[in-house]
Amino acid sequence: MLENQTELHKRFWEIYSKQDRAKINEFKKYMDKFAINFNLYKDGNFIEQSLPFDVIPRIIEKSEFNKIERGLQQRIQALNLFLEDLYTDAKIVRDGIVPQEFIEQASGYLKEFKGFSPAKKVRTHINGIDLVKDTVTNEWIILEDNLRVPSGASYPLSIRDTYRKIYPEFFEKLNIEPIKAYPSYIEKAMNYVNTGGINVVLTPGRYNSAYYEHSYLAQEVGAQLVRAHELIVQDKKLYYKNYNGKLIRVGAVYRRLDDDFIDPKFFNPESLIGVPGIIEAYLAGNVALMNAVGNGVADDKGIYYFVPKMIQYYLGEEPILQNAPTYLPYFKEDKEYIFKNIEKLVIKDVAEAGGYGVLFGHTMSELQLNDLRALIEANPRRFIAQELIEFYDEECYFNGDIQARKADFRAYVVMGEDVKVWQCGLTRYALEAGNYLVNSSQGGGFKDTWVMEL
Numbered sequence: 001m002l003e004n005q006t007e008l009h010k011r012f013w014e015i016y017s018k019q020d021r022a023k024i025n026e027f028k029k030y031m032d033k034f035a036i037n038f039n040l041y042k043d044g045n046f047i048e049q050s051l052p053f054d055v056i057p058r059i060i061e062k063s064e065f066n067k068i069e070r071g072l073q074q075r076i077q078a079l080n081l082f083l084e085d086l087y088t089d090a091k092i093v094r095d096g097i098v099p100q101e102f103i104e105q106a107s108g109y110l111k112e113f114k115g116f117s118p119a120k121k122v123r124t125h126i127n128g129i130d131l132v133k134d135t136v137t138n139e140w141i142i143l144e145d146n147l148r149v150p151s152g153a154s155y156p157l158s159i160r161d162t163y164r165k166i167y168p169e170f171f172e173k174l175n176i177e178p179i180k181a182y183p184s185y186i187e188k189a190m191n192y193v194n195t196g197g198i199n200v201v202l203t204p205g206r207y208n209s210a211y212y213e214h215s216y217l218a219q220e221v222g223a224q225l226v227r228a229h230e231l232i233v234q235d236k237k238l239y240y241k242n243y244n245g246k247l248i249r250v251g252a253v254y255r256r257l258d259d260d261f262i263d264p265k266f267f268n269p270e271s272l273i274g275v276p277g278i279i280e281a282y283l284a285g286n287v288a289l290m291n292a293v294g295n296g297v298a299d300d301k302g303i304y305y306f307v308p309k310m311i312q313y314y315l316g317e318e319p320i321l322q323n324a325p326t327y328l329p330y331f332k333e334d335k336e337y338i339f340k341n342i343e344k345l346v347i348k349d350v351a352e353a354g355g356y357g358v359l360f361g362h363t364m365s366e367l368q369l370n371d372l373r374a375l376i377e378a379n380p381r382r383f384i385a386q387e388l389i390e391f392y393d394e395e396c397y398f399n400g401d402i403q404a405r406k407a408d409f410r411a412y413v414v415m416g417e418d419v420k421v422w423q424c425g426l427t428r429y430a431l432e433a434g435n436y437l438v439n440s441s442q443g444g445g446f447k448d449t450w451v452m453e454l
Contacts, residue, residue: 008059008174008452015169016056024397027055027166031159052445053159054396058407058427062177062453068140068411069421071321072129074311076413079147079298080124081314087113087294097313098306102330105381106303107351108148108296110259116283119193123292126150126186126254127413128426131321132391141324141389143408144304147295149256152426152446153182153412154213157220159448160424177423177451182412183220189416190223190252193288197251199223200240202231204257204273214256223254233277236284252288253278259293301350301384302328325387329380338376338385342369345385346436347376358437360388388436394447396429405429408438409449423451 031053060068085092086109092098103109128150130143160179164171190199201223203214218225224240231250232239239247255262261271266279281287297303305326308319327334327345338345342361349357361369376383393404407429412422427449428438438444 006059006061007454008061011174011454012057012059012170012450015173019167019169021400023166024055027162030162030166051155052431053155054429054445054447055163056395056397056402057163057448057450058394058409059450059452060409062451064140065423065451067320068131071140071142071319072411072413072421073419074315074317074320075129075142075145075307076124076127076415076419078311078314079127079145079307080122080415082310083123083147083292083295083298084117084121085314086297087116092310092313095313097309098303099330101381102300102302102306103297106297106300108259108294108299110294110297113283113294118282118292119195119285119288122189122193122415123147123295124298124413124415125189125193125290125292127291127415128152129411129413130408131411132389132408135390135392140321140409141391142307142321143324143389144301145299145307146410147298148291149258150410150412151210151213151256152410152428153422154210154216155446156424156426156448157182158216159446163448174450175453179422179424182414182422182424183217183222185414185416185420185422186217186254187221187223189414190221190254190288190290192416193290194251195286195288197238197249197287198240199252199254200226200231200250202226202228202253202255202257202262202275204261208256210256217254221254228273228275231275231278233275233281236277236281236286238275238278238281238287250287252290254290259296262289262293301348302330302381305384324389327385329376329383329385334385335376335380339373342373342385344388346388347372347383347385350382350384360436362388394427394429396445396447403433405431405433406436406438407447425449 082092093100093103124147128146131140132143134141201214201218203211203225205227215225226240230241232241238250240250241247257273260268262274263276263279264271264274265276282289305328308323311317311319327338329335329338345361347359359372391406394407395402396405407427410426412425414420427447428444429447430438430444
């Protein structure tokens with residue numbers, strides 16, 4: 001049993017030990033039947049694959065989760081205020097809290113939207129915040145913010161449905177927080193910012209890695225699942241063209257494609273998955289886009305460094321949840337520290353995501369480390385360095401055996417009239433022992449997360 005086990009874990013294992021192991025295969029067949037996929041489009045090839053999952057849930061005590069909830073509400077409020085400020089008055093830049101160069105060099109910053117406020121001034125509608133639990137401090141640490149098009153929420157919803165069918169005894173005997181409310185959070189957020197019309201989920205189509213999620217959430221939220229060719233802009237208003245050609249006004253779009261592809265008239269002219277003119281309707285205030293265009297600046301790992309300062313600046317509060325200790329080579333003192341300690345740090349490319357562009361100093365040769373120093377010296381804004389967090393393993397079931405694997409936790413936070421933190425989340429685990437990269441795009445699996453109390 002792992003060192004971070006509690007009385008709640010013991011109660012789980014008492015019930016689990018009495019279960020028929022044949023149910024594990026039944027569980028897998030059920031999940032495969034409903035095509036819980038995470039597809040990859042790599043090197044010109046479409047790879048349709050089942051997303052690995054584990055039958056042993058992560059358990060978080062309710063009292064512990066309450067602190068996570070407060071910390072995430074605080075963080076998202078501050079990030080929303082930062083984005084609204086940045087694209088309007090930019091006081092945080094003028095006051096010297098965030099350097100101007102960091103904004104201008106952030107790949108997700110869109111200066112074309114300077115002066116524009118979205119509906120109800122909400123920009124961070126649907127957010128995925130990645131955390132790990134530090135074995136040294138026993139505290140939850142935030143690793144990164146995902147405020148553009150975070151994915152993954154449908155997977156715990158699906159696995160929970162399966163769990164209740166295959167293992168009803170757990171839910172009869174344990175006090176597990178229900179999770180069905182998540183789609184209603186999204187629906188209420190969409191209704192709150194809706195400018196008049198129906199709600200739609202805009203998908204790039206079945207070749208997208210998270211297409212399963214797009215269709216699943218559209219159904220659960222009660223929104224129309226659409227592709228670009230089913231939407232049309234007329235007189236700066238967005239319409240859905242239904243099966244018989246009738247045009248129906250659209251008031252809110254939960255878009256599952258990045259800024260670069262959403263409108264070929266405004267961004268990438270070669271995009272075949274975007275809606276021509278949708279940005280014109282957006283800028284006219286005639287449709288809400290969720291999440292707001294331009295949020296990518298806050299996903300920049302260099303900007304992440306400044307989030308604790310944002311909380312102090314906008315809310316006048318100390319952060320409830322801490323960042324991982326982070327260093328910016330942009331600052332001379334930080335660069336000197338990085339160069340002296342590079343072999344024990346994690347180096348990240350600020351514009352990458354999904355586990356890409358992450359280098360672990362302890363796995364690199366001296367020649368590789370020297371090359372990395374040269375890269376950082378040449379472009380200090382491109383990188384951040386973080387202390388390696390020794391985060392907790394989770395117990396996972398592999399071929400009839402229980403094995404420990406590194407696992408992180410993606411929490412989902414939805415902002416509309418207020419800020420809701422889902423009483424669940426996506427626990428991702430590495431398939432290989434000792435691997436710190438748990439992202440689905442890096443081959444990681446997922447498991448359910450149970451928020452529980454005695």
